[in-house]
Amino acid sequence: MKKIIKLCAVAALVAAPLVSSVSAAADYPNRPVKFVVPWPPGDLEDILTRMIAEDMANETGKPASVVNKPGGGGIIGAADVSRARADGLTIGSFVADILTTHLLAGNAPYEKDTFEPVGIFLDYPFVLAAKADAPYNNVKELAEYSQNNKVSLGHFGYQALPTAITFKAAAQENINFSSDAAFDANDCSTLANGDADVINTTTQLILACINSGEVKLLASLTRDRLSIAPDVATLNEQTGISQTTWNGLFVKKGTSQEIKDRISEIAQKALATDRAKEIGATTGAGIFWVSGPAAEKVVADDYDAAKGLLAFMKE
Template structure:
């Protein structure tokens, strides 16, 4: 079934891809044509909002139209395959979550190779959290582990192939948390907790902002590099368990794109991330916004690729 799915992805991507006539481009005339940013998810989430701000800045800086295309499907693989089948000229840029470069490749789901893409820069640390109702009798993972020994606790997540789900399962094993049941949901929001569909959820802060602000829900761990701004007293997963892997998003281009072009894209993206709208987004959601480019970005991808090998056993 997995091979059939991969074959369909390849066929769809090839059918939609433009003819690969130009394989290189120089920075002197970049961009010579309109630029397309591919977000392999539906509109509205953090990576989509931020990529649109970057595309807007590119339009303003270069005078050439830069647009965002949402190409959802296959857990992000449809959009990634679209970028994989374009020339290395910087005119098609992928806005990719970590899974695209790590777990999907390792699991054999991806219709592209490990080295198909090169990072321009990583810029978003998703504010993934482990949350529960405010009146739950545990405030951290250690207390949750103790409670779960004598009480049934259910977990809600975004699916068994999602990186944050695997990280949560790994943390549960490490800390001795016993989930009596777990289930994937399209959304893990305030209603998931309020209706009792799950006692604990793995989700993003923007999905539970309403009940965090109302005091009906609380965060017991953040799967982030640093503590999130909207819950500064809550330790990160790394602080509580030693598991440091997070879910990030970055800009990627086809391998072979010139350094000059990648540097130009990076320059524009870093300027865009100083926009007041980005600061507001950080304040409202706790998202981590930063810039890791060049060799440091390549090292981070490589490290997470190796770390994800061990995570595969936690992905059902």
């Protein structure tokens, strides 16, 4: 009889965490949810994450907000999420660099397995852009001009994946950047103020001056040509360099699958709305949803690919 009582007690102890986990998932979210965007407001990941947060609040009745924590090329915001509990109440909206180049460069205060993907949802419309009156219209012409003239580059930091891709293209195509500098936001003013002659940025940040004709695109760092600039060849078409970058939602490792599924369900609905589709149409962004093992594979594959880019940057 005593053995039976002991066995029952042990079974209850083992089952308790499972019951607690299921209960927590069923009640999710039982407190306000915070989405951390490690960049200033206004870019695509920020706008789309705000849509997801708004829909979460409407659907669950619990507050859901976006907190922008820029700095360190995304590291400050990512570190904030790394210190959170694995309860789905703090969600990171992370660009690929946070899970790849920053880790490989050794400047991240978290480990490779600190986060788990809920889903990847954005193919960034990164571009190389210049003022409309710049005497070059594509990568080849930029390379030729840079041999005898000073050309400065604005980017998002040396560990940013698009920056590494840009420098790889520069080395391959013999583009001589006389200087370069990192900015938290590469927008119309970066070019207008003369802070840089060419910038590596997203279409969202320069959409107003693209539409006004003040800025032109030299190349897109995307899988396909941008819907808003079909005549601009991709970097892959111009140089053969095919790597692109993405953004996704991540939570602390150990977050229950039920909670991740709930976040995924809400995010997918938000990204399928007409307002999200309109953003894709006006900016050229690729908006989709990849979760589970497929998302894990995207992260793993890009982590391996980033090793080659970082090795190149150190040469």
